[in-house]
Amino acid sequence: MPAPLRREGTGWVFTVNSTVLVIGDGSPTEAAVQALQAHTVYWVGETARPGALVKAYPDSTVVEVRGQRGHFRVKLAGAKGKLWLECGNIVLAPRLLSQLDPSLVLPLSCLILPVSRAPLIPAQERQVAFYLGEGENEGSFSSVTALNAAIRWAEHGARVYFFFLEIKVAALGLEDVYGKARRLGVRFFRLADPSALQIFAEGQLLRVHYRDTSLPGLPEFSFAVETLFAGEVYRPGPDFSHLADILRVNRDRWGFLQADDVRLFPVRTNRPGVYVLGEVRGPGYATEVKLEAAAIAGETAPFLSGEIVVPKVLARIDSSRCSLCLNCYRNCPASAVNIDYEAETAVINPLACQGCGLCAADCPAKAITLPQFEPLSDQRQGKTIILACENSGHLAARSIPLPLTWRAKLEIIPIPCAAWVDEVMVLKALSQGALRIVVSACRQESCRSSSGNRRVEEKVLAIKERLKTIGFNPGRIELLRSSANAPQEWQTRIAEIITGDEVIVEVGR
Amino acid sequence: MNEVVVAERKPLAEILEMIRHYQKVLVVGCGGCMTVGLSGGAREVSLLAQEMILARQAQGVVLSVSESTVGRQCEDEFLEKLAEDNEEVEAILSLGCGVGVQAIAGKYPKLPVLPGLNTRFIGQPAGEGVWRESCRACGECILDKTAGICPVTLCPKGILNGPCGGSKNGYCEIGEETPCIWEKIYQRMANTGHLSELELIFPAQDWSKAQGPGTVARRKRRFEQGK
Amino acid sequence: MDAVGFTDNQGAVVRLSSLASAAFWASQGYEAEAILYLTCRDRNRIALQADLLGAYALGIRSVVCVTGDQPKFGNEPQAKTVYDLDSIQLISLVRQLRDEGKFLSGEACSAPPSFYIGGVINPSSEPLALRILRLEKKIRAGADFILTQAVFDLEQFERFMAMVRERDLQHQVKILAGILPVKSPKQAQTLQAQPGLSIPETMLERLSEASVPAKEGLTMALEQMAFLRQVEGVAGINIMGETMGEIVLLVEQAGLYPRPGA
Numbered sequence: 001m002p003a004p005l006r007r008e009g010t011g012w013v014f015t016v017n018s019t020v021l022v023i024g025d026g027s028p029t030e031a032a033v034q035a036l037q038a039h040t041v042y043w044v045g046e047t048a049r050p051g052a053l054v055k056a057y058p059d060s061t062v063v064e065v066r067g068q069r070g071h072f073r074v075k076l077a078g079a080k081g082k083l084w085l086e087c088g089n090i091v092l093a094p095r096l097l098s099q100l101d102p103s104l105v106l107p108l109s110c111l112i113l114p115v116s117r118a119p120l121i122p123a124q125e126r127q128v129a130f131y132l133g134e135g136e137n138e139g140s141f142s143s144v145t146a147l148n149a150a151i152r153w154a155e156h157g158a159r160v161y162f163f164f165l166e167i168k169v170a171a172l173g174l175e176d177v178y179g180k181a182r183r184l185g186v187r188f189f190r191l192a193d194p195s196a197l198q199i200f201a202e203g204q205l206l207r208v209h210y211r212d213t214s215l216p217g218l219p220e221f222s223f224a225v226e227t228l229f230a231g232e233v234y235r236p237g238p239d240f241s242h243l244a245d246i247l248r249v250n251r252d253r254w255g256f257l258q259a260d261d262v263r264l265f266p267v268r269t270n271r272p273g274v275y276v277l278g279e280v281r282g283p284g285y286a287t288e289v290k291l292e293a294a295a296i297a298g299e300t301a302p303f304l305s306g307e308i309v310v311p312k313v314l315a316r317i318d319s320s321r322c323s324l325c326l327n328c329y330r331n332c333p334a335s336a337v338n339i340d341y342e343a344e345t346a347v348i349n350p351l352a353c354q355g356c357g358l359c360a361a362d363c364p365a366k367a368i369t370l371p372q373f374e375p376l377s378d379q380r381q382g383k384t385i386i387l388a389c390e391n392s393g394h395l396a397a398r399s400i401p402l403p404l405t406w407r408a409k410l411e412i413i414p415i416p417c418a419a420w421v422d423e424v425m426v427l428k429a430l431s432q433g434a435l436r437i438v439v440s441a442c443r444q445e446s447c448r449s450s451s452g453n454r455r456v457e458e459k460v461l462a463i464k465e466r467l468k469t470i471g472f473n474p475g476r477i478e479l480l481r482s483s484a485n486a487p488q489e490w491q492t493r494i495a496e497i498i499t500g501d502e503v504i505v506e507v508g509r
Numbered sequence: 510m511n512e513v514v515v516a517e518r519k520p521l522a523e524i525l526e527m528i529r530h531y532q533k534v535l536v537v538g539c540g541g542c543m544t545v546g547l548s549g550g551a552r553e554v555s556l557l558a559q560e561m562i563l564a565r566q567a568q569g570v571v572l573s574v575s576e577s578t579v580g581r582q583c584e585d586e587f588l589e590k591l592a593e594d595n596e597e598v599e600a601i602l603s604l605g606c607g608v609g610v611q612a613i614a615g616k617y618p619k620l621p622v623l624p625g626l627n628t629r630f631i632g633q634p635a636g637e638g639v640w641r642e643s644c645r646a647c648g649e650c651i652l653d654k655t656a657g658i659c660p661v662t663l664c665p666k667g668i669l670n671g672p673c674g675g676s677k678n679g680y681c682e683i684g685e686e687t688p689c690i691w692e693k694i695y696q697r698m699a700n701t702g703h704l705s706e707l708e709l710i711f712p713a714q715d716w717s718k719a720q721g722p723g724t725v726a727r728r729k730r731r732f733e734q735g736k
Numbered sequence: 737m738d739a740v741g742f743t744d745n746q747g748a749v750v751r752l753s754s755l756a757s758a759a760f761w762a763s764q765g766y767e768a769e770a771i772l773y774l775t776c777r778d779r780n781r782i783a784l785q786a787d788l789l790g791a792y793a794l795g796i797r798s799v800v801c802v803t804g805d806q807p808k809f810g811n812e813p814q815a816k817t818v819y820d821l822d823s824i825q826l827i828s829l830v831r832q833l834r835d836e837g838k839f840l841s842g843e844a845c846s847a848p849p850s851f852y853i854g855g856v857i858n859p860s861s862e863p864l865a866l867r868i869l870r871l872e873k874k875i876r877a878g879a880d881f882i883l884t885q886a887v888f889d890l891e892q893f894e895r896f897m898a899m900v901r902e903r904d905l906q907h908q909v910k911i912l913a914g915i916l917p918v919k920s921p922k923q924a925q926t927l928q929a930q931p932g933l934s935i936p937e938t939m940l941e942r943l944s945e946a947s948v949p950a951k952e953g954l955t956m957a958l959e960q961m962a963f964l965r966q967v968e969g970v971a972g973i974n975i976m977g978e979t980m981g982e983i984v985l986l987v988e989q990a991g992l993y994p995r996p997g998a
Contacts, residue, residue: 321551323544330637364550365540365578424552427559431566469521470560471567665806666777668822670873672866673803674858674885675931682931683808695866707869710877713781713825713840 002071002349004310011311014351016070017088018303023062023243024094028278028289032091035293038304042085044076045094057083061239065090065247068336068352069273070308088303091296092243092257092269093277096234101135101142103165103194104230109201115142115229118149123156127225129208132164133194135233138254141283142231143167147177149229154184161208161223162188163197199228234283247274248335250450256282260445267295270333270450272352275299314355314370314416319345321367328359328368333419333450356449357420361459373416375425380434383411384498387421390414391448393440395484402491409498418442419452423463426477436476438497440490443481453481513633514542514606515640516549516626521560524602527623528561531599532571536561536625537591537613538578539605546640549604549626551578557604557625582609588616648718654706656697663690669711737987741771741800741883741974745778747930748810755787755794762795771854772796775804780820781829781840788830792849800854800883801826805931824870824877827855831878855879859896860889860934868899875909882909883974886916886927889936890963897969906969913964916976917957917986918943919950954986961990 004012018039022032025045033041033054041054048056060078067073072090076083098116106112113121115130130146147167150160160181167178182188189210191197198209205224212219235255236244244251250259250270258264258281266288267275275296279286302308317328322345329337329346336352337359339345348359348368360368388394394414402410415421418441426437439456447453456479464474478497482490528534536554543549558574565572575595579587582605591601591613600621603610606628614622630642645662651669652659661667665683671691675682681689698704740761744754758770772791774784791799803823807815821829829840830853837848855874859867874882887893893913900906918924918935921944927933939956946952964970977983987993 321540323540323550325545325547327547364544364547364552366551366555422552424555424559427556427563431559431562466560467563470564472563666803666817666819666822668803668819670822670824670870672870673823673931674856674861675805676858676866677861677931677934683806692866695869708873710824710828710873713821713829716820 002351004350005307008309009311011309012313012350013307013309014070015306016303016308016351017072017086018300018306019085019087020089020091020300020303021072021074021085021087022091022093024092024277024280026095028093028095028280028286028293031289031293032093032277032296035290035297036091036300038297039300042087062243062246067338068349069271070303070351071349072273089273089275089296089300090247091275091277092240092247092249092280094236094240094280096279096283097237098232098234101133101231101233103134104131105194106131106199106228106230107201107206109206109228111201111206111226112228112230114232115146115149116232118145118229119152121227123153123158125157126227127159127161127223128153128227128229129161129163129206129223129225130229130231131197131199132167132231134165135231136164136166136168138233138283141234144174144177146229146231147174147181150186151177151181151184154181154186160186161225162186163191163208163210164188165191165194234279236280240280247271249274249276250333252282254282256280258282259450261447261450263446263448264450267292267299271335272354308351310350312372313350314353314372315348315357315360316369316371317346317348317359318367318369319343319347321365322346323365323367325364327362327364331362331451332359333452354417354449356417356452357415358417358449358452358455361420361422370416370420373414373420380411380429380432382433382435384409384436384438385429385434386410386412386438386440386494387415387418387425388412388440389418389442389453390416392442392446392482392484393480393490396482396487396490397440399484399487400491406494406498410494417447417449417452418456419449421456421459423459423466426463427466430472430476436478436497438478438480438494440480440482440494443483446483513546513631513640514608514628515546515630515632515642516543516606516628518548518553518557518604518626519624521564524557524623524625525561525564528572528600528602531621533573533575533597533599534561534602535575535577535591535595535598535600536602536604537582537609538576539582539603539609540578541581541583543605543609543626544578547638549606551576554578554604557602582606583612585612585616588613591617645719647716648723649715651711654711655694656701656703658690658694658697660690660694669714737768737983738972739769739771739798742773744773744775744802744804745810746773746805748777748805748807748812748815750811755791758791758796759794769798770796771798771800773800773802774826775802776819776821776823776826777804777806777817778815780818784821784826785829785833785839788833788849788851789845789847792851797850798852798854799830800856801830801879802856809930823855824873827853827874827877827879835878852880853878854881854883856883856885858885859887859893860885864892864896864899867896868903868905871900871905871909872903875905879909881971882911884911884914886914886933886976887960887964888916888918888934888939890960893964894967897967901969906971910971911969912972912974913967913970914974914976915957915961915964915986917953917982919953919978921949923953954982954989957986958990961986 002014005015006013020036020039021042022029023044025047029045043054044057044060046058048058050056057076060076062074063077064075070088072087074085100114130150132142136143150162154160192213196211200207205226206228208223210221244257249257251257252260257276269276277292278289324344329339334352334354336349338347340347357370360370388397397412418439421439429437441453441456460477460479463477467474480493536558538551538554539549554576558576562572562574577591581587601613602623602625603613604625610622610624631644632640632642635641642662647661660671664671672689676689679689679692681687698707742754742758745751754773758772761770801823807813830851832838833845833848834850837845839845857871924935924940924943928935942952943949975983975986
């Protein structure tokens with residue numbers, strides 16, 4: 001945990017390490033190394049090569065990462081034993097590995113080949129099948145190859161059966177390709193669901209059973225084919241999934257190393273100082289690698305001076321109250337907390353802290369404060385308090401004028417993130433006379449603190465349950481999700497909530 | 510840090526019943542196990558205080574609650590500060606384990622001291638928000654003979670020559686949420702080459718220390734001036 | 737029948753005490769002798785030793801030592817359990833009384849009871865190696881005879897007995913295989929939930945498809961008995977039935993009454 005070098009205005013200056021660690025192989029990594037040429041670079045990857053300022057570690061893998069942006073400590077293990085490296089930023093830029101689409105249920109058979117092999121197999125006059133699964137939703141890589149291969153086989157007189165859940169033909173020219181395949185007699189079967197198709201190994205052939213649930217009578221068809229080309233998906237290899245675990249980097253629903261959060265694009269992850277580049281973000285991103293690498297270099301350039309200014313400390317732990325329960329350390333979405341075992345306290349690293357307040361809300365010893373956000377003060381009689389996230393609701397609230405009648409009824413209070421809301425804060429406001437609390441959070445995949453607003457739903461439900469036990473109307477806490485650029489919608493939603501005011505008071509506490 | 514004594518908050522209704530005669534109550538938290546175990550730290554104290562105030566409000570009655578959290582409730586010196594600013598308190602509600610409640614009651618015998626928690630066991634965290642009992646404090650530790658797994662605690666029958674006849678496919682007869690701990694001991698001893706030790710018959714155990722009340726006395730070191 | 741066993745609040749359900757029932761039986765002078773079951777669940781070493789002395793004084797000569805099912809299964813789930821000893825420690829204790837004339841504490845017993853000592857094993861829970869380990873421990877602790885839990889899976893029992901014979905255990909202790917007639921799918925389900933029992937699919941199928949399940953159940957029990965009698969190493973059968981009538985029926989139909997010659 002670094003100590004600040006000096007104060008500067010309201011902020012602090014920290015010394016930082018300007019080295020960048022790049023992990024991966026292939027063109028994404030090459031682009032990164034190229035873009036970061038002003039930095040000393042440590043390159044960990046099978047094809048790593050040394051350069052002017054590049055140190056290569058081709059025989060090693062990363063086994064542990066500690067610290068935060070500006071002061072990462074990375075443990076490598078390799079043929080020459082173990083080694084600790086220090087760097088200020090980390091770039092993840094591997095190639096993806098192809099594997100058969102896991103949504104396909106296939107028997108073990110040497111007659112089944114991945115679609116990417118189809119162009120290499122000479123077309124003959126026989127029965128072949130193509131089978132694309134849910135993996136096509138990630139990106140139609142197999143579709144293009146499969147359609148072109150199907151055409152080639154059909155031209156050589158083969159009988160081609162093409163089974164698919166979805167084919168996306170939105171890419172340029174793909175409609176024509178599909179049309180050509182149809183005209184050549186390729187038989188397309190769109191599956192209502194994967195269970196409509198069953199494939200068995202049968203001696204030297206494959207038997208394909210297809211049940212059509214859309215035709216009357218639910219007819220069943222059975223084909224024998226000599227080769228089946230199965231769709232593929234491209235995913236980070238298992239060592240990379242493991243790396244994402246070590247690094248505590250959030251993934252999207254398919255396992256790519258960038259969560260579905262527009263605030264992270266193009267190259268960020270939930271962890272400040274950890275970047276992703278190229279196809280590891282998702283197969284669709286393989287083409288913009290040079291631009292992305294430049295974006296990363298833009299973010300790491302300030303580190304070249306060896307000093308970074310943190311304008312204000314966003315969250316702080318009172319060591320005398322800290323009980324080392326490890327909650328903040330385990331739950332911080334940005335992994336910005338370190339444990340100082342000697343001083344027996346958790347410490348927040350300002351270089352990585354996003355100031356969401358999740359740690360403060362959960363801390364059982366109430367040891368964490370966010371200096372920019374004071375606890376709610378008194379005098380709430382009869383008002384609806386809106387705890388509005390400064391990334392969405394609070395901006396929406398300020399962008400167009402509020403109805404005059406609302407002034408007396410509402411109090412809109414900015415919060416750093418919905419994560420900062422905790423039960424005590426809400427109950428206290430109610431006991432001091434507030435009519436209702438509304439938590440105005442960002443939408444699911446737009447949380448600036450990545451997991452902050454995901455947990456707010458559980459919290460609000462828990463508070464509702466508690467209110468019921470106490471004998472209060474659970475409607476006195478509500479959750480509303482919105483975005484900064486939809487102020488009209490925000491006002492409409494608030495209006496819906498506060499029209500219930502009179503009802504709340506009468507129907508009982 | 511501390512071993513974790515694990516406790517659970519009593520239901521609000523039960524607590525309200527306990528304080529039904531009082532208008533001014535002090536809630537005391539504990540900075541040790543209860544904080545780490547998320548059951549009785551400063552945050553839980555504030556939460557309970559608010560719940561009680563609101564519940565009374567719902568009945569149209571005012572309840573005055575003050576809050577305090579001490580480093581450890583089981584330490585006499587730490588309890589001194591409870592007397593400050595709390596002269597008119599009618600009752601103390603402790604969010605400490607059973608030890609804490611009794612310590613406070615011993616220090617302030619004129620006041621009713623009430624337990625806000627049910628102390629459950631000595632255990633360790635087993636995932637977010639989950640704690641499992643690991644030690645029964647039986648006073649005759651045999652972990653050297655059972656590959657570091659405690660059958661006294663983890664076997665519902667506490668037998669020392671297990672497994673019993675009810676063990677089914679690796680699970681306890683109680684249900685599939687409970688693994689048969691003797692089977693785990695068997696596996697670990699087999700994996701580490703100590704299986705032959707399991708063939709020894711464990712004789713009848715001395716349970717006298719497991720029965721309370723226990724006392725441990727050790728000669729305390731005193732730092733003498735000038736030496 | 738050579739003997740009648742009296743279980744001790746089996747399944748943690750409160751019943752007439754096994755000691756009273758066994759003592760009553762023994763006092764009636766029947767040819768079949770009384771076997772007392774003692775569990776460790778409800779009594780500590782003081783009560784257990786006292787009961788052993790009392791049982792002997794009332795004419796009981798055989799005792800089966802079991803650990804005992806947990807209260808959760810019975811009608812008093814809030815009861816506090818004892819488990820001061822486990823079954824192996826209890827077997828050891830009874831043997832020490834008989835062979836050394838000493839109580840557990842080491843003090844001499846002026847009139848030491850001389851019991852024929854039994855234990856129970858469950859031969860149907862994998863891994864079988866662990867079950868064999870327990871069997872060996874019970875033998876070394878002093879068991880003279882062993883009753884098995886009800887056997888339903890005959891193939892698995894054969895595998896178990898093969899392991900027993902490999903170690904020559906059948907010559908160190910008398911093994912009696914357990915039979916429990918299952919007369920309806922519902923009974924099968926209830927039994928399945930009990931500790932120590934597992935009923936194979938084939939049995940459940942036969943029961944649910946039979947027109948008269950009770951008859952099918954008895955037929956299956958007879959098949960099991962016939963099989964078990966010819967398994968090498970099995971010295972006898974322990975029939976566990978719901979009613980005395982059904983036990984008598986089984987014994988007769990299996991050709992065991994009148995008692996066949998040794």
